[in-house]
Amino acid sequence: MTWSEQAWVAIEPIYQSIVAMPFITELQEGNLPLEKFQFYMTQDSGYLEHFGRALALIGARASDINDALAFMRFGENAIVVENALHASYFQDFGIVERGVLEPACHHYVHYLKSTAALDAVEVAMAAVLPCFWIYKEVGNYIYTHQRAIGNPYQRWIDTYAGEDFAVSVRRAIECCNRVADTATDYMRVRMIDAFVTASRLEYRFWDSAYRLVRWE
Numbered sequence: 001m002t003w004s005e006q007a008w009v010a011i012e013p014i015y016q017s018i019v020a021m022p023f024i025t026e027l028q029e030g031n032l033p034l035e036k037f038q039f040y041m042t043q044d045s046g047y048l049e050h051f052g053r054a055l056a057l058i059g060a061r062a063s064d065i066n067d068a069l070a071f072m073r074f075g076e077n078a079i080v081v082e083n084a085l086h087a088s089y090f091q092d093f094g095i096v097e098r099g100v101l102e103p104a105c106h107h108y109v110h111y112l113k114s115t116a117a118l119d120a121v122e123v124a125m126a127a128v129l130p131c132f133w134i135y136k137e138v139g140n141y142i143y144t145h146q147r148a149i150g151n152p153y154q155r156w157i158d159t160y161a162g163e164d165f166a167v168s169v170r171r172a173i174e175c176c177n178r179v180a181d182t183a184t185d186y187m188r189v190r191m192i193d194a195f196v197t198a199s200r201l202e203y204r205f206w207d208s209a210y211r212l213v214r215w216e
């Protein structure tokens with residue numbers, strides 16, 4: 001099994017709980033309450049900025065120059081997507097400002113930034129992979145299962161189900177497999193652990209948006 005196949009097996013139960021969660025089923029049906037989507041959008045805007053910074057840092061630390069270039073571009077794209085959210089989705093969904101990073105988002109971005117800064121670069125690549133891969137799978141899942149016509153969240157679905165995003169996802173998976181190929185068994189295990197941790201934080205991110213979890 002390749003590293004990525006092994007990693008996906010490790011998170012399959014988490015992925016199955018993600019596609020079953022009300023945030024996702026209601027997004028798919030187009031009946032997710034606006035307030036929950038607005039909460040998600042503001043948090044995701046903060047997420048994408050910090051995620052972009054973490055990706056650029058991984059790029060700076062990558063051993064292979066092509067991996068460095070790939071991750072710097074991912075970082076750039078994440079910030080471009082953030083800017084697009086601000087320019088259009090915020091207006092479309094009546095969001096005035098981003099506000100603070102609430103607990104789930106705060107936890108996730110700081111996990112990614114500290115891993116990118118202080119852990120082995122292979123582990124950092126594995127930690128950011130769920131952000132690519134799970135979104136792709138969820139985007140595809142919603143796209144193939146949706147029945148609603150005129151879904152207000154269609155643009156979100158199209159972004160992650162689209163081919164541009166798929167290209168980045170394949171590239172990120174390929175980087176992880178390549179670094180895993182020459183890594184020690186111990187490093188490969190730490191990469192899996194990081195992949196699992198980030199997948200749990202993906203679950204939390206949606207769950208907290210659904211429940212509107214804010215700082216006390």
Ligand SMILES: Cc1ncc(CO)c(N)n1
Nearest residue numbers: 044047048131132135205
């Ligand atoms: C929380 C989260 N994870 C992954 C992505 C994919 O970019 C996103 N936009 N938000």
Ligand SMILES: Cc1ncsc1CCO
Nearest residue numbers: 074077078081131132168
């Ligand atoms: C993973 C990811 N999410 C938004 S942009 C980006 C990098 C894709 O190039």
